[in-house]
Amino acid sequence: MFWRRALSVVVLVPLVILIIYSGDWLYLLLVLGATLMMQVEYCRLAQHFTEKLNPVMPAFLTGVCCLLAYLLPTLTKTVSVSAVVFSFLTFVFIYVFAESIFSRKIAGELITVTLKLTGILTIGWVLGYHLILLRNAEPNGMPFIFLLCGAVWGSDTGAYLVGRAFGKHKLGTPISPRKTVEGTISGLVVGTLIGFLLGAILLKGTLSWMNAAFIGLLLGVLGQLGDLSASLMKRTAGVKDSGDVIPGHGGFIDRCDSLIFSTPTLYYYLELTGHLP
Secondary structure (H helix, E strand, C coil), X not given: CHHHHHHHHHHHHHHHHHHHHHCHHHHHHHHHHXXXXXXXXXXXXXXXXXXXXXXXXXXXXXXXXXXXXXXXXXXXXXXXXXXXXXXXXXXXXXXXXXXXXXXXXXXXXXXXXXXXXXXXXXXXXXXXXXXXXXXXXXXXXXXXXHHHHHHHXXXXXXXXXXXXXXXXXXXXXXXXXXXXXXXXXXXXXXXXXXXXHHHHHHCXXXXXXXXXXXXXHHHHHHHHHHHHHHHHHHHHHCXXXXXXXXXXXXXXXXXHCCHHHHHHHHHHHHHHCCCXX
């Protein structure tokens, strides 16, 4: 299991780094592919709570979220950002309720509505939309994405390795009973250190070392929260992994869950502190 996980990292990480560096449409395709696969996995998990949830329209709307962020500079030449975003989100709500209304069923339809909205908004808007916005925030979009992925996945890896080797005290949550206090603390320390190092190397003159370290800690906390949130869904559905696409890692949700809360938080933190154009 460990060696399969390590081999996947060796193969995939250089490719992801190259695509992040390239940006533009290649990066858009990466985010589109990952979020569409996450939506398909999510709909499969949701089938444990409701009748078969067709992933076609949720996946389509997830893709629209990513395209919306990519095309935002063009779309907002004539209308405001808020008008574009909120009109789309309003359409999503109308569509989800209308589909259940015209399904001619009542039993379980409110659960179906809730699950569809959760999947589309969480994967499409919260994650996909903000991953695109953050990368396109020139001139520092690329280093911000490297900071995000480095701190989040570094924290995740640190927690996994230390918890696996030295973890003795259980974190005490039934959502993920194998997580340990030692692993959690180590993950936060690693995330803070990586945030500090990447901030000093890639964002020198943009972020202070203290600000970069704080961002690393914040991303580490939110990354673990995202991981536990995905674990809540999987444990409720009675499955260990969301899929088996990535050897040693499971599915796309298993690999990207740590980015769900950390991505929009980083984006708005940088915007509120004046680090985005």
